[in-house]
Amino acid sequence: MIRVVIAEDQQMIRSAFASLLKFETDIEMAAEVSDGRQAWEAIQKLQPDVCVLDIEMPYLSGLELAETIRRDGLPCKLIIVTTFARPGYLQKAMEARVNGYLLKDEPIDVLIDSIRKVMRGEQVISADLAPTLFMKEENPLSEREAEMLRLTKTGMTTDEISKALFLTKGTVRNYLSSAIQKLEAESRQQAVQIAEEKGWI
Template identity: 70%
Template sequence: MIRVILAEDQQMLRGALTSLLSFESDIQVIAEVADGQKAWEVIQREVPDVCILDIEMPYLTGLELAEKIKVAHLPCKVMIVTTFARPGYLQKAMDCDVNGYLLKDEPIDYLIEAIRKVNNGEKVVSRDLAATLFMKELNPLNEREIAVLELVKEGLTTNEISKKLFLTKGTIRNYLSTSIQKLHVESRQQAVNTASDKGWI
């Protein structure tokens, strides 16, 4: 029996997947949760065979969970299931050594077969994403620029960011200016949008 945890913040989709997987005689959904923190608590307690994780969830993202599982040396296999075909997200997932990366518009039969393959030690990537693996785009931003853009994304002002990072407002403006130049955009909001689209923040 393949013991599965399903972490997905959309209740209807989570319920539908749980119901469909319950028809499989060799798959058991031992828990379904709506956010990353609850998922992490259940994963540590139950140590499932396969963790099916959405990327964008409250508290902890699927990629952050994958990293935690890797660092904790838990034997769980990790599958990311997402609507996002962004190269940056896929690269982060590969860096976290996930076992599967599937798009949500795949047929349910594909997901079920992927669970079995992943449980057996195989790696599975949606067919539409296979080419993306060979088009790795390097992130031009450094750690400070990423940190600043992430705080801009959260809605913080330059003054608030400077206090949070213990840097002068002039330094924050410099980081924003270099980010805008590196991403070939015209404003801090465009920089945030571009970096988000590529999965860099």
């Protein structure tokens, strides 16, 4: 029996996945959760065979969760599901050694088949995503610049960032200005959007 944890913040999709998986005689739903923090707790407690993780969830993203699971040496197989065919995301997923990377608009049969395949030691990637494996784009941002954009994304102001990181407001503005310039953006919000779409933050 393959024990599965599903972590997906959209209730309709999560419920649909779980309901359809329950019809499979060789698959058991160990847990279905709505955010990364709940997923991490469930994975530690239940030790599932396969984790199906949404790439974008509150508290911990699917990628952050995958990195944490690998860092702690937990043996479960990992399948990332996403709406986004972004090269940066796929690149990060490969670096986190996920076993599967699927688009959400795939038929449910593909997910079910993928769960069985990763249990056999195979790696599964949606056919539509295969070309993005060859579209590796170097991240021009320094870690500090990426950090500034991540904090900006949360809604923090220059003043709040400077206080949180114990930097002067001028230093924060310089990092943000550099990031905006490197990404050829017109504003910090646009820089955040570009970096996010490319999977760099």
